[in-house]
Amino acid sequence: GENVEQHPSTLSVQEGDSAVIKCTYSDSASNYFPWYKQELGKRPQLIIDIRSNVGEKKDQRIAVTLNKTAKHFSLHITETQPEDSAVYFCAASQGSARQLTFGSGTQLTVLP
């Protein structure tokens, strides 16, 4: 089955700096890569996703890049704000939410 590794497990940045979280996956058939944000005590919520037919996707301060050859994808958050502090999870599957395998999560702390 799919195995998703996520790094780093914790990340602290100063407000206004950029944050990068990286994930690798094992199954070359995976083609759907969502990222979820989970604030303390809340539900995970989708913030951005990418499918394998594109290499990069942006949504305001958030971007995701995908390298299918190397089987890794990354989340980039620019101009970080305190409200970006949360746990971020990457995931991978073969096309849908049915068989998502999640990474172990990254606790991002944005320091004011």
Next chain:
Amino acid sequence: DAGVIQSPRHEVTEMGQEVTLRCKPISGHDYLFWYRQTMMRGLELLIYFNNNVPIDDSGMPEDRFSAKMPNASFSTLKIQPSEPRDSAVYFCASSLLEGELFFGEGSRLTVL
């Protein structure tokens, strides 16, 4: 739509007791998932249903766990008998076939 609705939000019980967690998916969604979240193991898929039929229960830890979906708007996850190691946050989520995974607020279970 009110989103995925779970109950109870918090449950404290003693070892050996039966626990029933409930979920109402988003109307029209044909996939329903049960996840367990712990610090040690992250987000684990326990079981998922398609059109009320269990499709993959390979993540269910053992026979003490069972899940049902008697109709399109209701599912239960039952643990009998419960053990302290079952303490976790249990998330229900729903989606359309190729759509985003929407999580409920979770049920925090503590087994003493």
